Amino acid sequence: MDTYAVPDQQRLYRARQQFLDGKPLPEDLLPASIARSWARSRDAGLLPWQPRLSQLDDQLHMLMPEDHLLARHASPEIERLWQVLGGKAWTIFCVNTEGVIVRIAKDQNNLPPLQYLQVGRRVHEPEIGTTAPSCTLMEGKPIVLLGNQHYLNEFERFFCVSVPLWGTQGELIGALDITGIGNRPVHSVLDQLNYAAMAVENRLYDDLPKTNILHLQHDPRLFDTPFEGLIALDSQGCIQAANRTARRLLGLDNQPLKGLRLDERFDTNLKTIIDNPTPELIRLADGSQLYIRNQSQRSAASLKLSTASASSGAVKTPDRLAPPSGPTQASFVSLNRPARLSKPTFLFCSRVKRGLERRSLPAAFMTPAALMPLL
Structure with a gap:
């Protein structure tokens, strides 16, 4: 019924x-x-x-x-x-x-x-x-x-x-x-x-203080959608916040987060868990696996890739195309969700992205989120 x-x-x-x-x-x-x-x-x-x-x-x-x-x-x-x-x-x-x-x-x-x-x-x-x-x-x-x-x-x-x-x-x-x-x-x-x-x-x-934001999911196609799990970690690897999806994925539905270390839920060390700028399968303590991506490291990886490419002479890009650093880095990270871009901005980013693809710029640099600081 x-x-x-x-x-x-x-x-x-x-x-x-x-x-x-x-x-x-x-x-x-x-x-x-x-x-x-x-x-x-x-x-x-x-x-x-x-x-x-x-x-x-x-x-x-x-x-x-x-x-x-x-x-x-x-x-x-x-x-x-x-x-x-x-x-x-x-x-x-x-x-x-x-x-x-x-x-x-x-x-x-x-x-x-x-x-x-x-x-x-x-x-x-x-x-x-x-x-x-x-x-x-x-x-x-x-x-x-x-x-x-x-x-x-x-x-x-x-x-x-x-x-x-x-x-x-x-x-x-x-x-x-x-x-x-x-x-x-x-x-x-x-x-x-x-x-x-x-x-x-x-x-x-987006409003949390500087932390490592980890994205979790069984299916990497659900990253950057409302269905992704999100966890905020402090510098000691303790969970500061977790959305409802992350709580379900890690079996934390009714468990208080205070003092809980993330590596207690996984069959590996903390560095292995968080050192993933792109989605990687990480084994949980129960033997199952989750895809994990570190949002903070993803933007950092984009910066390293673009800098390395420019210094090697493989790709020459104007200075204004470099991802931001310093005080603007937080806003760069918080824009890491393409679905939130306005239509004109998305179209602009798409055109720039196609032009950069023809110049063989590294893929990590060519997301709409990475292109936003250029506006």
Whole structure:
């Protein structure tokens, strides 16, 4: 049976009325996470027939510095999602752990009550009842709410899907949500939101202090995509941060990272693990293998290759084509994801790359990320 099949709306409506009278909900009516939210909404004194979102006052919450940071990392994905899922009857937004909207994409002529959703508005269960983002923040998992699965009649036409956002320490930092009036293919929307959430989480590593950033995957084709594992190491080889993919690959799902050395998970020494500017298979302690690439060393290797080629006389390149060094090195490393380039920049880099290929420049120097500093 499809977990996200459209429920019987009339049955939901009748059950909610009986629920208010103190009768238990039928066991097969709602997923357990949504049933718990109904109970919390009822206990908060909310009445399903009372409009709440449209009656909220104009007071908005001020965003904190960490909210602006979350908004900055979420913005590219929200904009991309809006291109394929947006419309007059839809909104796509990101909330922090308090349910405050930090970034939103919506039509200026949104239908009511969608127009009341804006940056600074708090999507708070005690105030507006059961919603996908409030359930996601409470349960820490993706939530789908269709029609009368919402607690308030005000949202009986709403389609809502929300997924959690996880920080570099495995902590919940917010949720990504699409809310609209109408229907969409649930599984497709869930896939797109999950993909976007992983991309947001990976962008968090751009702001980490100077560390070795290791990329991990069973399949090297997934490098430089949201599906890659990312680990930040300090100078002693201790894990400082790991995204959800890396945690799964290394069996660290529920394990605290403090004091954990990376080489404890592998059947080799630390130098062998991190000394890979290009993807190399490294054996884990359990006998399986992972492809690993060191992002920091990748950019360093590009610098060494271009310098060696120029000094040998094999290829003469203008000085301005050399990868940056010193203070600009950090920005060079952080641009190591071609998918984040704008279209004009990508086209420019592609043209330069083709010209350099004809001059036999080393391949490590010819990625769009390596060409970005030339602009």
